[in-house]
Amino acid sequence: MPEIPTGKGAGRRTDRDLKVRVKTARKRKLSSTLWLERQLNDPYVARARAEGYKSRAAFKLIELNEKYKLLRKGMRVVDLGAAPGGWSQVAAGVTGSTDEHPLIVGIDYLEMDPIPGVILLQKDFTEDDAPQMLIDALGGHRPDLVMSDMASPTTGHRATDHLRIMHLVEIAADFAIQVLNPGGAFIAKVFQGGTEHQLLHDLKRNFNSTFHAKPPSSRSNSAEAYLVAKGFKGRQEE
CATH class of the missing domain: 3.40.50.150 (Vaccinia Virus protein VP39)
Structure with missing residues (x-):
């Protein structure tokens, strides 16, 4: 049975914990990986998608x-x-x-x-x-x-x-x-x-x-x- 976290801050996840990390694929350049990671973590990208903007x-x-x-x-x-x-x-x-x-x-x-x-x-x-x-x-x-x-x-x-x-x-x-x-x-x-x-x-x-x-x-x-x-x-x- 997995251990249940206890103590101060238990069960909470910080923004840093929630940030999406993208692994570098064999055929993907580092710059492309960083761009994709930035897009996935950009709140304005998420808002644009949610509100129907291009x-x-x-x-x-x-x-x-x-x-x-x-x-x-x-x-x-x-x-x-x-x-x-x-x-x-x-x-x-x-x-x-x-x-x-x-x-x-x-x-x-x-x-x-x-x-x-x-x-x-x-x-x-x-x-x-x-x-x-x-x-x-x-x-x-x-x-x-x-x-x-x-x-x-x-x-x-x-x-x-x-x-x-x-x-x-x-x-x-x-x-x-x-x-x-x-x-x-x-x-x-x-x-x-x-x-x-x-x-x-x-x-x-x-x-x-x-x-x-x-x-x-x-x-x-x-x-x-x-x-x-x-x-x-x-x-x-x-």
């Missing part, structure tokens, strides 16, 4: 929206780097977008499963014809929010990764400045380490306010942060 990233937009009031009923939204679709899901729910009257357009070079109320384009946003395709998908209307969770594959070299993601942010910001409705907003993923001076200058010239934010659902050991610009003034020339 990914844990949905909570980043939810938290940013709670703080900065970026989304509202009836607004049009462009989602750059949309896969797997968590941000588009959140935006569709808040704006009231439907399949009959879609207000959200998402774009990614990766294939995505359909999302109610969202037009999805499988396309690399950096291609020359992508911006016009997005506007056409919105029926020629200008968006009220451009959001970008785009990121390039990381190299492990922080300076290189920073340059790569800043290139994507600059392309996204230029698109936002070209197409947003007056009063509109822009959100983009960046890496901590500072937004490039010229980009920040352009955003401050074209928007009433700019912020850097790291939502609670962004992993504490991640270098990612988000750049938020609100109150688009209409494109301002130098």
Whole structure:
């Protein structure tokens, strides 16, 4: 008969005891094992699954929206780097977008499963014809929010990764400045380490306010942060 634990703390299991450990399989790299272990122990992954979101990233937009009031009923939204679709899901729910009257357009070079109320384009946003395709998908209307969770594959070299993601942010910001409705907003993923001076200058010239934010659902050991610009003034020339 197994021994019954007694004494102080008997029968209780700590968070450390409950943490899932994943053994390294013969054909699985250590980095893959650590990623899987992190996923299995991530409360936001569990919440996303329980609440029907495509990914844990949905909570980043939810938290940013709670703080900065970026989304509202009836607004049009462009989602750059949309896969797997968590941000588009959140935006569709808040704006009231439907399949009959879609207000959200998402774009990614990766294939995505359909999302109610969202037009999805499988396309690399950096291609020359992508911006016009997005506007056409919105029926020629200008968006009220451009959001970008785009990121390039990381190299492990922080300076290189920073340059790569800043290139994507600059392309996204230029698109936002070209197409947003007056009063509109822009959100983009960046890496901590500072937004490039010229980009920040352009955003401050074209928007009433700019912020850097790291939502609670962004992993504490991640270098990612988000750049938020609100109150688009209409494109301002130098």
